[in-house]
Amino acid sequence: MKHRHWLDDQGNVQTLWRGFLVLLALTVVAGFFVDMHPHFEIERWFGFNAAYGFVTCLLMILGAKFMGFFLKRPDSHYSRDQRDE
Amino acid sequence: MSSAAASSLILHPALVLIAGALLLPFLRGTARNVAVLSAPTLALVALWLLPEGRLWQLQWLDYPLAPLAVDKLSRLFATIFALMAIVGGLFALRQQSRLEIPAAFLYAGSAIGVTLAGDLVTVFLFWEFMAVGSTLVIWSAGTPGAWAASRRYVAIHLAGGVILFAGITGQILATGDAGFHAMRADSIATWLILIGFLINTGAPPISAWLPDAYPEASWSGTVFLSAFTTKTAVYVLLRGFPGTEILVWIGIFMIFYGIVYALLENDMRRILAYSIVNQVGFMVVGIGIGTEMALNGAAAHAFAHIIYKALLLMSAGAVLAATGRRKCSELGGLFHSMPLTTICGTIGALAISSFPLTSGFVSKSMVTQAAADGHLQAVWLFLAAASAGVFLHAGIKFPWFVFFQKDSGLRPPDPPASMRWAMILFAFLCIALGVWPDPLYALLPYTIDYAPYTAAHVITQLQLLLFSGLAFFVMLDYLKRTPTITLDVDWLWRIAGPVAAQSFRDALRITREGLNEQLLSGRQAMADSIARHRRPDGLLLRSWPTGGMALWVMVMLLAYLALYYLR
Structure with missing residues (x-):
């Protein structure tokens, strides 16, 4: 490649990662300073949304993975009915 | 008149x-x-x-x-x-x-x-x-x-x-x-x-x-x-069945169906198709809740959704038109040569994820708000998890696997001007509606009293989304694309139905053949016995000696005589 994109540089990607982690921390810390107007008791827990978002996503990924064990097929599975009749 | x-x-x-x-x-x-x-x-x-x-x-x-x-x-x-x-x-x-x-x-x-x-x-x-x-x-x-x-x-x-x-x-x-x-x-x-x-x-x-x-x-x-x-x-549904409770649960099913199947999917446009079901699920939940806030939310979300979903599919269409490829496992690294498509696709991805300052943020949150106002804690928890899940399956997954991840070596250019301008127009609307939602709110069926940009709401949403992003990258190994599809109920009419029809036809054929065989042998037996009796030398057709006939006539006359005397 003649032209290297700045995202091709691993150093820059590292910096982006650090920035992302700082941002994550900031959103949680912001919970201290802002009245979060909780609608439900459970929302009063510190960092509830952060933890809830992370944990439910893990569960969804694992759930999908588990379903995949039973339901995944090679993508030629339906090739028979793709033929023009 | x-x-x-x-x-x-x-x-x-x-x-x-x-x-x-x-x-x-x-x-x-x-x-x-x-x-x-x-x-x-x-x-x-x-x-x-x-x-x-x-x-x-x-x-x-x-x-x-x-x-x-x-x-x-x-x-x-x-x-x-x-x-x-x-x-x-x-x-x-x-x-x-x-x-x-x-x-x-x-x-x-x-x-x-x-x-x-x-x-x-x-x-x-x-x-x-x-x-x-x-x-x-x-x-x-x-x-x-x-x-x-x-x-x-x-x-x-x-x-x-x-x-x-x-x-x-x-x-x-x-x-x-x-x-x-x-x-x-x-x-x-x-x-x-x-x-x-x-x-x-x-x-x-x-x-x-x-x-x-x-x-x-x-x-x-x-x-x-x-x-x-x-x-x-x-x-x-908005006009015909507002507030029909079963729609809440149908909608929640659609939301998670879309997420799970999109997570397993490899074809970039099938990922986006599953996420249509997911997004329509949010609207159906809103219609099921049925309050003015919820119905406004469903209507606004439909409006915003059409724009960002079309934008996402335009960016996918640009990639398909340029490369002829649809599978995430064969794409990647396209940001090098398709910067505009990458940016527009990413804006669509942020809007579908309801990031602050995009159209999804000002529309979807009304449905969530309606669930909270109605004290529907279970529904609200599902919707919050689903918001994080949208970022997971469409918000990051689509742009990451198509435009970033590994370098596929493909260097297609950005699409021609007509396609570029269509994408720019919708990308602009995604941001414009997010920054300035009032014109959209003015179009909604009910008068609206809703302020999307409170500090609490922005921080709540950012926490959900960014930690969902963290989960994506932590679990990236589990999300590696494989050249597979996932079975769905269409299996019933693509495989099971034809197979059942074929085996029904086979069973019918076998039964018919069996019946034919039995009927044939029965008919044959009947024909044989008829033929036996009617052959020239058969019981009914052979020539009898005249003497025999005279004998039988005499026997009958004698019997008649005997009966006559007995009376």
């Missing part, structure tokens, strides 16, 4: 667009391009010149029909449909198929026709035209896969149409009223109508028709398909 003269001057926006669709095949070159852009623009102008009310009324059999009726809700949906036809037409200008844009305009015009229908008969008519138009859009891709998919698609939609027709007929017979207004699912007829509507939203158990059919259309066809069928279904 003075209003009759005035109303005869009123143009029906749906008919304007359909007339454009019928005219297009006869035009070539610049005239055709101008017509592609001006037909839906004229429809939009015609729409906004209409006053509110039942504008066209006519008598059919004993029923008063209103083929053109306008209120805030119908104007909102007709507006976004017309807008979608304009920008979709712009995106598809370079499409080689001569059939696709006329079919798409018939489809879009019919969708507008449904939103402006004041009675169930008109709803049904345009509903069926939509099925025809959308099938032609899929078909016009011209591949064997598209042909097979379009046949499965039209079978489902015609079956849905039959169910809807039965429901509408029953409802008109029962109530004597053909008008289209809010109903309760409390009779067979209204249930049939509800089921007919739900089939088009992509509701369970047959959501599979959507990811099966839409991704088989051309690079521009899928953009049209993503907008009209499901959102027309959302519109008729």
Whole structure:
């Protein structure tokens, strides 16, 4: 490649990662300073949304993975009915 | 009647667009391009010149029909449909198929026709035209896969149409009223109508028709398909069945179905198709909750969704048109040579994830807010998890695997100007509606008192989304793309149905052969015995000696004599 994109540089990607982690921390810390107007008791827990978002996503990924064990097929599975009749 | 003269001057926006669709095949070159852009623009102008009310009324059999009726809700949906036809037409200008844009305009015009229908008969008519138009859009891709998919698609939609027709007929017979207004699912007829509507939203158990059919259309066809069928279904549910509780749970099922299947999917446009089911699920939940906030949320979300989903599919279409590839496992690193497509696709991805400052943030949060206001904690928890899940399956997954991840070595250029401008226009709207939601809020059916940008709301949403992003990268190994598909209920009619039909045919053949064999041998035995008796030397036909006959006559005479004496 003649032209290297700045995202091709691993150093820059590292910096982006650090920035992302700082941002994550900031959103949680912001919970201290802002009245979060909780609608439900459970929302009063510190960092509830952060933890809830992370944990439910893990569960969804694992759930999908588990379903995949039973339901995944090679993508030629339906090739028979793709033929023009 | 003075209003009759005035109303005869009123143009029906749906008919304007359909007339454009019928005219297009006869035009070539610049005239055709101008017509592609001006037909839906004229429809939009015609729409906004209409006053509110039942504008066209006519008598059919004993029923008063209103083929053109306008209120805030119908104007909102007709507006976004017309807008979608304009920008979709712009995106598809370079499409080689001569059939696709006329079919798409018939489809879009019919969708507008449904939103402006004041009675169930008109709803049904345009509903069926939509099925025809959308099938032609899929078909016009011209591949064997598209042909097979379009046949499965039209079978489902015609079956849905039959169910809807039965429901509408029953409802008109029962109530004597053909008008289209809010109903309760409390009779067979209204249930049939509800089921007919739900089939088009992509509701369970047959959501599979959507990811099966839409991704088989051309690079521009899928953009049209993503907008009209499901959102027309959302519109008729909004008008016909607001506050029907079962819709809450149907919607939640759709939300998680979309997430899980999209997570497993490898084809970039199938990922986006699953996420249509997911997003329509949010709207269906809102309709099920049924408060003014929830219904406003569902309507606003439909409006915003059409824009960002079309934008996402445009960026996917640009990639497909340039590379001919659809599978995430064969793509990646395209940001090098397609910067504009990458940026527009990412803006669409942020909007679908409801990031602050995008259109999704100001629309979807109304549904969540309505769940919280109604103290529906379980629903609210599902919706919050789903918000994080949207970022996971569409917000990061789509742009990451298509434009970033490993470098596939592909260096296709950004698409031609018509496609670029369509993407820029919708990307602009995604941001503009997010930054300045007031014009959208003013279009909503109910007066609105909602401020999306509170510090608490922004921080809540950022926490959910960013930690969902963290989960994506932590679990990246589990999300590695494999060249696989995931079985869905369409397996029933693609594999199980044909196999069952084949084995039924086989069983029938075997039974028939067995029966034939038995009947044959029975017939043979009968024929044999008949032949045995009627052979020249058989019992009945052989020549008997005359003496024998005289003997038998004598025996009978003797018997007669004996009986005579006995008496």
